[in-house]
Amino acid sequence: MVVRSLSRDSSTYLPNVEDRKSLIDVSEALSGFAQSSFEGVDARFEGMASQRDFPIAVLKVPGQEDRPLTRELAEVLLQVAEQLSKGKAVLVAPCDTRLTTQDAADMLGVSRPTLVKLLESGKIPFTKVGRHRRILLSDLQQYARERHGENLRLFDELAADENPYDTLENPLVTKG
Numbered sequence: 001m002v003v004r005s006l007s008r009d010s011s012t013y014l015p016n017v018e019d020r021k022s023l024i025d026v027s028e029a030l031s032g033f034a035q036s037s038f039e040g041v042d043a044r045f046e047g048m049a050s051q052r053d054f055p056i057a058v059l060k061v062p063g064q065e066d067r068p069l070t071r072e073l074a075e076v077l078l079q080v081a082e083q084l085s086k087g088k089a090v091l092v093a094p095c096d097t098r099l100t101t102q103d104a105a106d107m108l109g110v111s112r113p114t115l116v117k118l119l120e121s122g123k124i125p126f127t128k129v130g131r132h133r134r135i136l137l138s139d140l141q142q143y144a145r146e147r148h149g150e151n152l153r154l155f156d157e158l159a160a161d162e163n164p165y166d167t168l169e170n171p172l173v174t175k176g
Helices: 017-038 043-049 071-085 101-108 112-120 137-161
Strands: 002-004 011-014 090-092 127-129 132-136
Touching: 071 090, 101 112, 101 132, 101 137, 112 132, 132 137
Parallel strands: none
Antiparallel strands: 002 011, 011 090, 127 132
């Protein structure tokens, strides 16, 4: 597993071919755990969980203290395992991580000069550290969500303007 760090508190995980098979197994195990273990959770669970001998799933890592495998942690691990098993990179970082302009541009899939134009136009907030710009990961994600939503609205508008009867041989339109 290749690890690249954007900052001290973040890591990007890139799976290699050997790791993908084991990640698929982990993904399948966690999906079974997540589906079967959390269906029908109600107030009775609270009473059972408070008992001293109640079994709790734990995450064991050699050399570290055991951690309870909560529902939230199981869901996160499941998502990470699914993406890694598909050969995709996964970034694990706190939302208050500050990115360089190059890291932010890479995450958006744009050039650094294009990102700088977005920053200077006020579309993405940033701070300056000396002469360097820094972008909060959460602000970058917010911009990406807004841009995605705007693109979807534009596609919907285009689709609404299109008359399907203008197309001579549209297989989706039946003449009747």
